[in-house]
Amino acid sequence: MAYQVLNSIFVRHDADQGAAEAHGIAVGMLCIDIRAKAVNWMGELFQKDVSLTEEEKNILESIFEQTRRLLDGDDEQFAFDLLLPGDDEALPERVEALRCWCQGFLFGIGYAKATSVWPGECGEIMRDIVEFTKMDSDAGGEEDENDFVEIHEYLRSAVLLIRDQMATDSDEQTRH
Structure with a gap:
């Protein structure tokens, strides 16, 4: 439900990205800085001349x-998920949304952290995510469906690992 509501806002305002990519941007920004501001995220999503209604702003801020x-909560960390179309949508649409989510995530990371030095396993994960942006959305069949589910679950875990390692790295830098 949230996916369609958010996506309709982007379609209504002729935005350059959809709900999945926008969520990826938010997650990337928050993995680097959990204190990131929703207003900065919205500024990246829409042109300066776009007038969002109060309801649209509230929806966007609520999702952010x-x-x-979900990223910051210890007891809820397994509740975190990527914002993608539901399982009732065609696999090619879900694969394309996953690819766009990865692009957004990389953009959000880059927006918040201008370095290529990554702590722990983050560098390898970032390379994997770059590869996922090259996925072909022409998917079908049970094997492709299983691959999609596997990549989706990998990304859920990878995001939490990146978030934890970035927070640890930030804490260590603060102490030095």
Whole structure:
């Protein structure tokens, strides 16, 4: 439901990205800085001349804040998920959304951290995510469906690992 609601806002305002990519941007920004501001995220999503309604701003801010809580909460960390079309949508659409989510995530990471030095396993994960942006959305069949589910689960875990390692790295830099 949240996917369609968010996507309709982007379609209505002729934005350059959809819900999946926008969520990826938010997650990337929040993995680097859990205190990132929703207003900065929205500024990246829409041109300066776009006038969002109060309801649209509230929806966007709500999704951003919910993402922050899910990334920041220890007891809820397995509740975090990528914002993608539901299983009732065709596999090619879900694969394309996953590819766009990865592009957004990389953009969000780059927006918040201008370095290529990554702590722990983050460098390898980032290379994997770059590869996922090259996925062919022309998918079908049970094997492709299984691959999609596997990549989706990998990304859920990878995001939490990146978030934890970035927070640890940030804490260590603060102490030195």
